[in-house]
Amino acid sequence: MLILFCQYWARNPRNKCALQPGHSLMDWIRLGNSGKDLTGVGGRIRPVSLSELATHNTLNDAWLAIRGRVYNITHYLPYHPGGPEELMRGAGIDATQIFDKVHPWVNYDSLLAKCLVGPLRFELPDSEELFDTSTPSLKSDRLREPSKAQELVRKSMENLANCITPVRKKITSKNDETAKGSPPSKIMQSLIQSADLPVSISRRAASSPVKKADKRLDSPVPLRHDWIQTSTKLTISVYTGYLANPGGSARITEGFLLIEVATNGWLRTLKLKTESKLKEPLQLRVFAESGKIEVTALKAVAEVWKGCGEVTLGTTSRVSSPRSVDCRVMRVSKVSHNTLLLSVCPRAGPVVVPLGHHVRVHKRIDGTECVRSYTPVGEGWSPTDASDVYSALRLAVKEYESGALSPHLATLKMGDLITLSGPYGNFELQVFKSVKTLYLIAAGTGITPMLGLIKFMLSRSNPRCELTHLIFFNKTEEDILFRDNFEEIIKEDDRFKVTHVLSEASPSWTGYKGRISSEFISEILGDIKCGDECTHYACLCGPTEFTYASLDLLKKHGVSEGCIHAFMG
Numbered sequence: 001m002l003i004l005f006c007q008y009w010a011r012n013p014r015n016k017c018a019l020q021p022g023h024s025l026m027d028w029i030r031l032g033n034s035g036k037d038l039t040g041v042g043g044r045i046r047p048v049s050l051s052e053l054a055t056h057n058t059l060n061d062a063w064l065a066i067r068g069r070v071y072n073i074t075h076y077l078p079y080h081p082g083g084p085e086e087l088m089r090g091a092g093i094d095a096t097q098i099f100d101k102v103h104p105w106v107n108y109d110s111l112l113a114k115c116l117v118g119p120l121r122f123e124l125p126d127s128e129e130l131f132d133t134s135t136p137s138l139k140s141d142r143l144r145e146p147s148k149a150q151e152l153v154r155k156s157m158e159n160l161a162n163c164i165t166p167v168r169k170k171i172t173s174k175n176d177e178t179a180k181g182s183p184p185s186k187i188m189q190s191l192i193q194s195a196d197l198p199v200s201i202s203r204r205a206a207s208s209p210v211k212k213a214d215k216r217l218d219s220p221v222p223l224r225h226d227w228i229q230t231s232t233k234l235t236i237s238v239y240t241g242y243l244a245n246p247g248g249s250a251r252i253t254e255g256f257l258l259i260e261v262a263t264n265g266w267l268r269t270l271k272l273k274t275e276s277k278l279k280e281p282l283q284l285r286v287f288a289e290s291g292k293i294e295v296t297a298l299k300a301v302a303e304v305w306k307g308c309g310e311v312t313l314g315t316t317s318r319v320s321s322p323r324s325v326d327c328r329v330m331r332v333s334k335v336s337h338n339t340l341l342l343s344v345c346p347r348a349g350p351v352v353v354p355l356g357h358h359v360r361v362h363k364r365i366d367g368t369e370c371v372r373s374y375t376p377v378g379e380g381w382s383p384t385d386a387s388d389v390y391s392a393l394r395l396a397v398k399e400y401e402s403g404a405l406s407p408h409l410a411t412l413k414m415g416d417l418i419t420l421s422g423p424y425g426n427f428e429l430q431v432f433k434s435v436k437t438l439y440l441i442a443a444g445t446g447i448t449p450m451l452g453l454i455k456f457m458l459s460r461s462n463p464r465c466e467l468t469h470l471i472f473f474n475k476t477e478e479d480i481l482f483r484d485n486f487e488e489i490i491k492e493d494d495r496f497k498v499t500h501v502l503s504e505a506s507p508s509w510t511g512y513k514g515r516i517s518s519e520f521i522s523e524i525l526g527d528i529k530c531g532d533e534c535t536h537y538a539c540l541c542g543p544t545e546f547t548y549a550s551l552d553l554l555k556k557h558g559v560s561e562g563c564i565h566a567f568m569g
């Protein structure tokens with residue numbers, strides 16, 4: 001059947017098929033506007049499980065899922081410029097990866113808007129507890145990491161939210177503008193099939209708030225927000241803009257949920273007066289690519305609310321001086337023979353430091369104020385990274401025997417207090433706008449700002465990363481931090497590459513030896529040309545002399561300054 005179908009198609013060298021007469025893009029748009037039901041299910045949005053999706057995999061009945069939305073592609077098959085057989089590779093499955101590999105730029109959600117069947121629903125394990133109303137662990141006052149089942153519900157709900165008719169809610173930077181949350185959607189109640197759990201969700205824009213990204217520092221991007229609830233939790237999402245790289249904090253104070261959002265030197269506050277009480281701990285997450293900040297709070301009493309309450313947007317101000325934050329040490333673990341991972345939680349509520357920015361640890365020792373900079377490393381970089389310190393800032397502290405501060409930090413125990421200030425830094429994620437190839441040149445603990453960038457690059461979707469190459473300089477093998485993590489990432493993603501270079505290698509070391517040099521840079525970077533539309537970028541971090549030497553060598557190799565960021569403590 002497929003072969004018969006394809007005899008109408010002639011391939012051209014770009015893998016594109018010549019479309020049958022009457023099957024141009026215009027014809028497809030016309031068909032979409034004709035009123036014909038292209039969903040095959042009467043146009044009523046409904047959730048689709050993976051097993052149901054799998055049954056729609058024939059030319060006469062083909063469904064496919066991309067980014068949590070299921071589309072009926074049966075009618076689109078003869079209009080697909082890559083040919084029906086190519087499109088059929090995604091039939092009956094979650095085709096996000098295949099799609100992104102071939103043409104991430106294609107605006108599939110507009111092209112298939114009339115074919116939307118509904119959100120992809122993840123099947124839940126029967127036995128696992130979904131929403132935990134028990135008191136949080138005594139060991140910690142932080143939220144526990146969501147269980148697998150909770151994650152599946154969250155994903156399903158997110159997919160559903162993306163399928164409900166978009167209603168954009170925009171808050172401009174006008175002072176004290178208030179906005180009521182929308183009531184829980186009835187459709188939502190009937191769609192989420194979770195026996196014990198009433199759930200509601202606010203309507204929200206289907207796509208992430210991009211395109212405001214190029215705003216200058218003197219005009220902060222407008223914020224949008226929406227919310228979603230379960231019977232036990234409320235989640236507020238604040239959208240700051242594509243690659244806005246926001247920092248943020250959240251706390252409950254005097255009955256309000258206060259969310260602070262910092263972008264490009266601007267600070268804004270969202271104050272939420274909820275219809276009933278919230279309780280701690282709060283969970284704060286930032287999604288670097290979309291610029292979304294998500295704050296989740298527990299409800300004091302498990303119930304479904306009519307709305308999220310009243311949101312007030314506070315005055316926009318410049319971030320004039322960094323904040324001081326008192327933190328409690330939650331965990332101290334080793335990540336190498338001389339480096340500790342210190343997990344600390346701000347006492348007032350969670351804080352997120354923008355990617356590539358750092359905090360300073362302050363301590364008065366023998367009458368002298370000692371200060372040292374640390375870039376927090378994200379979650380999951382230490383084997384003992386416990387789920388009960390979910391909202392912690394994790395600082396990789398290398399112990400220098402003659403250091404002023406690090407020997408003191410090495411003696412800290414769970415429950416001790418330390419003071420941080422920040423965030424500091426001038427790194428702007430916007431520089432990665434078109435970047436597909438990223439070189440990260442790091443030495444020693446200079447690896448810390450690179451960790452977040454590695455995760456960001458490998459998870460970004462637009463443009464999709466082609467290569468993230470870490471070139472990591474250390475003295476000896478045992479000094480290499482997070483080596484196992486890198487090996488794990490390499491196993492899962494062939495777009496990530498690591499080159500280790502040791503200056504005091506043991507005789508058994510077969511990798512690169514020595515220090516950074518122009519020959520080495522030429523070998524690693526090859527023939528690199530900087531023009532108007534560069535898709536490569538290099539980041540440097542390490543001891544000051546290392547960073548300057550690397551910067552110099554890169555420039556001599558022809559990499560323009562506009563394509564380099566040097567992290568300086």
Ligand code: HEM
Pocket residue numbers: 014015016017076080081082083086087088089090095098099102103106107108111112
């Ligand atoms: C998931 C399975 C899919 C596969 C394997 C696939 C494959 C292909 C291939 C091989 C091409 C030709 C590539 C080229 O010219 O460089 C193509 C083009 C195209 N496909 Fe797909 N496709 C898939 C899904 C989709 C979907 C869901 C849509 C959206 C409605 C879509 C829309 C397009 C468009 C508009 C083009 C022309 C792109 C251009 O000229 O830049 N494809 N596809």
